[in-house]
Amino acid sequence: MELTTKTIKKLRIEHITKRFPGVLACDDITLEISKGEVLALVGENGAGKTTLMNILMGLYHQDEGTIFINDEPVHFRSPNDAFSHGIGMVHQQYMLVPNMSVLENIALGYKQAWNPLKLNLQMVRSRIEEISQKYGLSVDPDALIWQLSVGEQQRVELVKTLCLGAKFLILDEPTSALTPQETDELILLLKRMSNELSIIFISHKLQEVKDLSSQVAILRHGKIVFQGNTIDHSSKDIAALMTGHEVNLPQNDAPACTLGPMLQLKNLFVKSDRDFLALDDFSLYVCKGEIVGLAGVSGNGQKELAEVINGLRKVESGEIIFDGVNIANFNPRQVISAGMGYVPEERNTEGIVPSFSIKENLILKDTETMQFSNRSFLKNGAIEKNAVDLREQFDIRSPNVDIAAGSLSGGNIQKVILAREISRNPKFLVAVYPTRGLDMGAAEFIHKQLLQKRNEGVGILLISEELEEITNLSDQVAVIFKGKIQKVIPASEASRRRLGILMAGVKDDEEI
Ligand SMILES: Nc1ncnc2c1ncn2[C@@H]1O[C@H](COP(=O)(O)OP(=O)(O)OP(=O)(O)O)[C@@H](O)[C@H]1O
Ligand SMILES: [Mg+2]
Incomplete structure (x- = not known):
């Protein structure tokens, strides 16, 4: 046979x-x-x-x-x-x-x-x-x-x-x-x-x-x-x-935020593709200048949460208050204009257009802004310069910025998405598995960038399954289980063991 x-x-x-x-x-x-x-x-x-x-x-x-x-x-x-x-x-x-x-x-x-x-x-x-x-x-x-x-x-x-x-x-x-x-x-x-x-x-x-x-x-x-x-x-x-050098992942040791909420999710009910409730009365808030890490076993509502914030999925009921405005059921373009950045899980289908060049992918969300367009014309010089600068800064390995983004290696595609989303200066960033597929040096660089954005006042919702990434970067760690928040704890109290127990759906008894 x-x-x-x-x-x-x-x-x-x-x-x-x-x-x-x-x-x-x-x-x-x-x-x-x-x-x-x-x-x-x-x-x-x-x-x-x-x-x-x-x-x-x-x-x-x-x-x-x-x-x-x-x-x-x-x-x-x-x-x-x-x-x-x-x-x-x-x-x-x-x-x-x-x-x-x-x-x-x-x-x-x-x-x-x-x-x-x-x-x-x-x-x-x-x-x-x-x-x-x-x-x-x-x-x-x-x-x-x-x-x-x-x-x-x-x-x-x-x-x-x-x-x-x-x-x-x-x-x-x-x-x-x-x-x-x-x-x-x-x-x-x-x-x-x-x-x-x-x-x-x-x-x-x-x-x-x-x-x-x-x-x-x-x-x-x-x-x-x-x-x-x-x-x-x-x-x-x-x-x-x-x-070629020693890798040291940076840690978030800045004091907790006092700047007030940037994103408030209130009593969200959202359906999955298979028509069950993926988010079931879900509430969470993230302050300005704060990183909230969302820990959980994948399939507990993380995907739907990222999509619903970014206008890619319908809200059945509940509110998404972003910088004072309810953006629930806004379309993706409206969410982007409101100042939201998004690093999606599906990089080839949601993150880039594989047949477009690197430089086009880097301005995908800004084709109508003054920086890159002049009513009906694109400003080629500015687009080129933007791409050359980001390629250097994010160490995107490619011969030039004109080749199709789809021909880049897996990790370099991820760097293009991160470069675009971080450099657009969003007010808030939803980052889903941001370092998946990155080599260790690149992951270290991205962690530093996320911490820098935090210190500049950007709110970040970090969805990840790497517990070390979550505890190193976050101010608060929220645990999601079956579409609900199981618990929110300060990162300093989030031991691996405690997170593991919460992620399995067991109620926290504080003693652990
Ligand atoms: N079909 C292609 N056309 C043009 N260049 C390509 C093509 N496939 C790969 N490359 C280039 O070859 C080099 C090696 O890419 P490769 O995908 O083998 O890297 P890798 O080691 O697997 O990286 P990663 O860890 O990011 O997956 C990269 O510079 C990439 O851009
Ligand atoms: Mg590869």
Whole structure:
């Protein structure tokens, strides 16, 4: 039933080079990985990690260099060629069809089930069953993709790749969108799987690298700058080798605000896409010059909260008082004009227009302001200068500001959104997972920027699952559970343990 006949004992890439216009994405890379090994590939945003893996998968073709499997050179013209050798990849951006079921999505790639004209869905179903049992990965074959949480979709991607017969797994930032619990589960699962598979694993989280990998390779500007046994190096060493300097995440130690409320959410009732109450009598306020961190397990109303504040979802009842004005059910344009900034979770669909250039994306919300337009004409000089300045300040890695934002690396797309939202000087910022997918140096920079905005009097609602990010940056921590505020506590009293208990929906007894 397997696609592959031979197992991969050794995979070697030799002198791989890949250029894009103005960018040397991979620069003479040589790497080797043997059966049963887990190689962690780490490096700054734009270092070339995804590009290298896309070459291994036959999605891009290298300009120079050769891939060897068991010492035989191979040439991949498409992902199908890579699959036929047993190499499978779970991408940074999931590639599932949202309005199809899990079963149908897996069937799409499962060639053996396509008997000349008819699809044998029963065969796909039993294959899913077999893989689920073998690896202890439970998925519901009949669930529709759009109904699944990100963690569940991740599992489907993995089951799909394994169903297709992958013996060599490539995982590009598999944990960046997972909850801490889902991350722990995935790492345990991959550990079990590593007995019989080889894995290349990309991550910005060094704890995972330490927990899972046997080998670590660091990429910088397209070059391998370090390779060694993971066990011989601490997370601190790896971080220093990766960024070239020591990383210290800043802390919010300024006194609490006294400037009065900037955003007040009063008794909000808001429905989810599936028509249940996502926000159920939700109330919270954030002062000027204050960061309120919203902690919670994802799926408890965070997404709907961010959308409803920004005019992207209807308020059934309740008020959103922003700087004295009720903006409930304003349209997004009106909310933006009122002075709201928004870093959304879905960066490719809500954060940027991928086919527009970087410089256009940086003024997306200001095409009608005097700064960048003159009635019917855009001021090209000002737009160019704005982009060049922000590119420098936010360290956006790109050859120029005219290329399509969609061709940037994952972390650099996030930097474009942050640069636009922070530099527009909003009165308030809703930041959803602002450092997801950023390398450690970039995350440190963004944390400093958020604290600086706070000190300038901007109110910030920080939605995140990284508890360290929340406790480092926030003045107050609010815990959301099932669409309600469970508790609001000063960040100084928000221990990991106390937050964990509140996030699980258990009432706080103050003693903890
Ligand atoms: N299709 C493309 N067209 C043009 N340039 C590209 C394309 N794909 C990648 N690049 C460029 O190649 C470089 C490496 O990008 P890559 O996506 O491999 O980085 P990465 O290490 O995966 O970063 P991240 O951690 O942010 O995901 C970047 O400068 C990026 O802009
Ligand atoms: Mg990448």
